[in-house]
Amino acid sequence: MILLDYRDKRPIYEQVVDKLEHLIVGGALEPETKMPSVRSLAMELAVNPNTIQRAYAQLEQEGYLYTVTGRGNFVAPESEWREGKKREVLTAWKKATLQALDAGVTAEELSELLRQMIKESNEEKSGV
Amino acid sequence: MILLDYRDKRPIYEQVVDKLEHLIVGGALEPETKMPSVRSLAMELAVNPNTIQRAYAQLEQEGYLYTVTGRGNFVAPESEWREGKKREVLTAWKKATLQALDAGVTAEELSELLRQMIKESNEEKSGV
DNA sequence: CAAGTGTATTAAGAGACATAATACACTTAT
DNA sequence: ATAAGTGTATTATGTCTCTTAATACACTTG
Secondary structure, three states: OOOOOOOOOOOHHHHHHHHHHHHHHOOOOOOOOEOOOHHHHHHHHOOOHHHHHHHHHHHHHOOOEEEEOOOEEEEOOHHHOHHHHHHHHHHHHHHHHHHHHHOOOOHHHHHHHHHHHHHHHHHHHHOO | OOOOOOOOOOOHHHHHHHHHHHHHHOOOOOOOOEOOOHHHHHHHHOOOHHHHHHHHHHHHHOOOEEEEOOOEEEEOOHHHOHHHHHHHHHHHHHHHHHHHHHOOOOHHHHHHHHHHHHHHHHHHHHOO
16 A cells, blocks of 8 residues: 655655545545555554554544544545645745755746646656 | 745755755846855855855756855856746646646636736836 | 453563763964 | 874663554544
């Protein structure tokens, strides 16, 4: 379900959060899907159960999962996280754009890059 | 010259690096400007000299400063860092853009936001 | 009732960050 | 030449975060 990157210097629980969040936002894990138990995912990643517990707790805090004691963790309905996620990435995008403009990148360069990325994104969808 | 943010959880030396880099890229500190000495800046920020030493070492590593033992640290010529900085921010911008698209933000929304930010940026320059 | 869930607690170790106290080589001004 | 101001290096100490480890407990399912 997940592959850890040992060269990554971020905490393990943070990597787990990011990867699971990506799977959820990307639709690979649909709402109401049952997540692996804390103990089984810890076993699979050769990691301490506490670390997974921490990752799940954060994902619940951010609205991606909900927990039922005794039953397990489940992917939350999209309405629980879609808007929050959108705000989060837009804030980050604005910051990155400001930094680019500050560094001397022109508006035209950014527009052109954006067009190019959209084009590539569409080509992938239609299968190139 | 700098104001530390104690709510910021990042290391102090990293904050110092970021702020000085911003002053240099923004033109507030021109090339060949003499930087404050390790000891004096440490005194001013009420911080250990080792911490400033670390910040200066990283800025030198990234091409923003050059060091002359016994004389001090100086802002490097723009040619030493301008291209590297541009590559850095463009990489970050592309990543942020991909994440936005992944999260369901449309290309049109990003284009519109970009236009809006350019407009505001121009208004500031002309003094609104 | 047993096995599988989430949750909580305490202890220990590793590593990064920061402070503290020195020491040394070099440059500048006197 | 000397003193003061530079950068640089080293060692020790303390704090904090991350992680592992070992338990313990409440709840749910079969």
